[in-house]
Amino acid sequence: MDFIVAGIVKAFQLLLQGDRETYSAVLATVQVSSLSMSVSLLIGIPLGYCLGYADFPGRRSIRTVVDTMLSLPTVFIGLLVYAFISNRGPLGEYGLLFTLSGIAVGQAILALPIVIALTATAVESLDRPLRLTLLSLGASGRQVFLTSIWEARLGLLVAAVTATGRVLTEVGISMMVGGNIKWHTRTITTAIALETNKGQFATGIALGLVLLAIAFAVNLSLSFLRRRA
Amino acid sequence: MDTILRMREVRYTYNGRPILDIGELDIARASITGLAGPNGSGKTTLLKLLSGVEKPASGSVSFMAANTTRSSENTVRQRLCLLPQEPFLLRRRVYDNIAYGLRIRGGRGDLAGYIHEALELVGLDSSFAGRRWNELSGGEAQRVCLAARLVLRPDCLMLDEPTASVDMESARCIRRAVLLARREWGTTLIIASHHRSWLNDICDRIIYLYNGRILACSFDNILTGPWETVDRSTVGCRLSDGQMVYACKPVHTAGSAIVSFSDLDASGPVQERNIKSLQGMINSITLDNKQDVPQAVVSCGDQRFMIKMNGDAQGAKQFWPGQTVTLHYSPEEITWLEK
DSSP, rough: HHHHHHHHHHHHHHHTTTHHHHHHHHHHHHHHHHHHHHHHHHHHHHHHHHHHHHHOTTTTHHHHHHHHHHOOHEEEEEEHHHHHHHSSSTTGGOOOSSHHHHHHHHHHHHHHHHHHHHHHHHHHHHHTEEEEEEHHOOOHHHHHHHHHHTTTTTHHHHHHHHHHHHHHHHHHIIIIITTTTTTTTTOOHHHHHHHHHTHHHHHHHHHHHHHHHHHHHHHHHHHHHHHHH | OOOOEEEEEEEEEEEEEEEEEEEEEETTOOEEEEEEOTTSHHHHHHHHHHHTTOOEEEEEEEETEEEEGGGHHHHHHEEEEEOOSSSSSSBHHHHHHHHHHHHHOOSSSHHHHHHHHHHHHHTGGGGGGSSSSGGGHHHHHHHHHHHHTTTOOEEEEEETTTTTSSHHHHHHHHHHHHHHHHHHHHEEEEESSSSSHHHHOOEEEEEEETEEEESSGGGGGGEOOOOEEETTTTTEEEEETTOOOEEESSSSOOOOOEHHHHEEOOOOOOOOOTTTEEEEEEEEEEETTTTTEEEEEEETTTTEEEEEEETTTTTTGGTTTEEEEEEEEEEOOEEEEOO
């Protein structure tokens, strides 16, 4: 028990003293998760809107596939991305293996089904007369899309926060695709795994506290936006 | 006639089922057109097609010669406004709801003047502008929805059952506001409503819809059957009071038919070949304000018939509600409706 308490004390020391190794992992995590979330939101929201709004053949089948992808194991995504971006893979020439961009690709794949599925659910739950009202006021297709997204903003916030939580806490993709390279691709979760294996609980706990702080900040923002919406 | 909206050979289907079939329809500029018909007759679908919200399966809908259903004609659609039956407001303040249409048309800056004027038109004071969408009663919400359309000063305003689910005060405000729009700005009005007396009062023309088709006359005199065979060439529909309405056997299966009555008669049945009679009781006598023609509603069992009376209002004075009268019709003039 003492080593846990000592770890927590050490954690605060590392954070307050600005330990470079700790902050390097924090920075890598923030960079890679921001990139992957931006990509998944940019692609996922329009796709989720189409899935929730439009009526086309095969819609239900696509919805089932997307829902199934919600439970994709991170190590499996890591394996697939690794296979594609390694030197022998079809995308090997882009040199993405063991880079933050490579991790971001994997994390975007992880977050995309979450964003699509929850956006589709939010759009489906919009009041049915919304479309008729907007069209009857002369809105174009683009204006209907933007207004519907705004009306579904709370649902989209939930989608974004859920996906961010999954991206921040994954280990498999970062470890396999990023390689856990110190100063370079070491993220908070891979650093915690490594430090725990080495018996360095203080660094592990410090990084765990930072992860909690980020999650808290994200949820605080959500609750603030919810009140304003 | 200066036509603002034109429909030609329009067919609309839903899941392969025909909903609307309109051969030809012209709406005159600055006119008030009423749409009457039972539930499911196609009034709402017709309004959606005229406003460009829905596209027909075939045929054309044009607004001053421009097609309303082409995406490139979005500017045309912006000159038409539809007020749906169910009031729906965006999850914003009343101000932003009314400003929405102006903003998507490029309106920027301080729109307060327009919004307060629109609120005033529908009988709401300026303090409503700050309220949220969920702080309004049903009647107030409907009036805000109307204000959101009036603020755009559309060339043509279509209203789907605008007073169906509102209190009397809201209904009065809505009626006053749309008539003002027509008087002040020359807005063409198309109103679908079950309030026949209101339509009779204000409309230049009433279009009767039944099963997605325009009827040549009022739908009041429709008999939906069942029809029974009387002889080789005649079928009959028995009314709840035991009287029978006779019609010539149709080529296809007997469905719904329109009966045309010549006039009211207080003297009783006539003995003329090809003329049949029904006994009924006058329910009401009203005056068609536009044509100054008295019309009577007569009950035969639980079936009601509307008869335009020959002569003027003075001549109608020999009849009164509660009086038993005879209605004359010719079985050969009963029109079968296509299914």
